[in-house]
Amino acid sequence: xxxxxxxxxxxxxxxxxxxxxxxxAQATAVAVGSAYPALDATAAVLAARxxxxxxxxxxxxxxxxxxxxxxxxRLSELSGGPGxx
Amino acid sequence: xxxxxxxALPNLSQIxxxxxxxxxxxxxxxSSIAEHWEGAFDSVHRGMLxxxxxxxxxxxxxxxxxxxxxxxVTVRGLADTLNGAATIARRGADPLDYLKRQAIEVINEARExxxxxxxxxxSPTPASTAGFG
Numbered sequence: 078x079x080x081x082x083x084x085x086x087x088x089x090x091x092x093x094x095x096x097x098x099x100x101x102a103q104a105t106a107v108a109v110g111s112a113y114p115a116l117d118a119t120a121a122v123l124a125a126r127x128x129x130x131x132x133x134x135x136x137x138x139x140x141x142x143x144x145x146x147x148x149x150x151r152l153s154e155l156s157g158g159p160g161x162x
Numbered sequence: 163x164x165x166x167x168x169x170a171l172p173n174l175s176q177i178x179x180x181x182x183x184x185x186x187x188x189x190x191x192x193s194s195i196a197e198h199w200e201g202a203f204d205s206v207h208r209g210m211l212x213x214x215x216x217x218x219x220x221x222x223x224x225x226x227x228x229x230x231x232x233x234x235v236t237v238r239g240l241a242d243t244l245n246g247a248a249t250i251a252r253r254g255a256d257p258l259d260y261l262k263r264q265a266i267e268v269i270n271e272a273r274e275x276x277x278x279x280x281x282x283x284x285s286p287t288p289a290s291t292a293g294f295g
Contacts, residue, residue, distance in 0.1 A: 081206065093191075093195060096188070096191070105251075105254060109184045109188045112192075123203075127202070
């Protein structure tokens with residue numbers, strides 16, 4: 078899942094295309110042209126959000142695995158440790 | 163091309179050079195981006211519900227799923243706004259194209275009728291050109 082989030086972040090970051098430049102005298106061309114940098118900025122925020130999720134999932138997965146290992150060790154000690162046979 | 167500001171009428175070169183390609187392209191781009199953003203965060207949220215196909219439950223799962231759902235709601239709002247902007251661009255491009263064609267048609271008709279349509283159209287002109295500079 079962390080990998081999926083990380084891949085999503087990469088796709089989001091590079092998705093906004095370069096705009097077609099219209100005549101600068103036309104108000105619509107100016108308005109459209111100004112929207113693309115805003116979209117780029119928004120995409121960067123969304124990508125960062127997805128990347129943060131990927132990081133949190135990676136950390137959670139590591140902690141989960143570590144907890145499992147510790148639990149396993151403790152159970153082994155309980156069942157096979159000295160004086161417990 | 164000089165800037166067209168306020169209610170000033172465009173001159174001949176501005177009419178002939180009037181472009182709506184940027185609007186048409188914006189419609190395509192913005193709709194596509196909106197779809198991609200929403201799809202990406204929908205995919206992330208569905209993944210959080212069942213990572214690797216296994217239902218994920220517990221306190222950590224609740225936190226992650228609430229976060230991903232909140233993100234999805236936010237992104238859906240952004241996508242709606244972007245789709246709205248694309249609709250406005252589409253509604254702007256179509257009449258502009260139509261009006262440009264109409265203006266060119268009138269200009270051609272005037273020329274065929276023997277009038278001279280100059281670069282400064284439609285500024286005041288000598289009577290011999292009947293309103294066309």
